[in-house]
Amino acid sequence: MENFLPALLIIGGVIYKIYSEYQKEQEKARRRMPQAPLPTPPLPSEQPLQRPVIEPTMSIPIPVPPKKRQHTPVIPTEVKATTSEMFAKKDDKKLLKEITPKIEERHDVVSFDLREAVINAAILNRPYQ
Numbered sequence: 366m367e368n369f370l371p372a373l374l375i376i377g378g379v380i381y382k383i384y385s386e387y388q389k390e391q392e393k394a395r396r397r398m399p400q401a402p403l404p405t406p407p408l409p410s411e412q413p414l415q416r417p418v419i420e421p422t423m424s425i426p427i428p429v430p431p432k433k434r435q436h437t438p439v440i441p442t443e444v445k446a447t448t449s450e451m452f453a454k455k456d457d458k459k460l461l462k463e464i465t466p467k468i469e470e471r472h473d474v475v476s477f478d479l480r481e482a483v484i485n486a487a488i489l490n491r492p493y494q
């Protein structure tokens with residue numbers, strides 16, 4: 366609590382310094398770019414009488430292309446019947462096909478001799494002196 370007041374004063378000083386620098390930069394920017402004088406409208410007595418020009422507010426509509434019709438082909442009932450029969454026959458053939466498991470017979474059975482393997486390992490991995 367003792368350090369609260371000095372910390373608050375320091376923070377306030379920093380904020381004030383940032384604000385004053387911001388104000389200085391804004392003033393420099395105003396001096397760099399002088400404002401152009403606003404054009405004054407001419408007095409009504411100086412203006413010649415003219416009809417007000419009415420500008421069109423509507424734009425020219427863009428033509429929208431007509432929607433294309435979706436042509437659905439007319440399929441005769443005979444064609445539908447024959448195709449459905451063909452698909453049914455194909456499905457029946459798939460169902461009726463018997464699945465025969467294939468059993469592989471291994472003719473090349475390798476016999477493993479542990480004694481022989483140890484001797485061969487000792488021959489291949491000789492300690493060199």
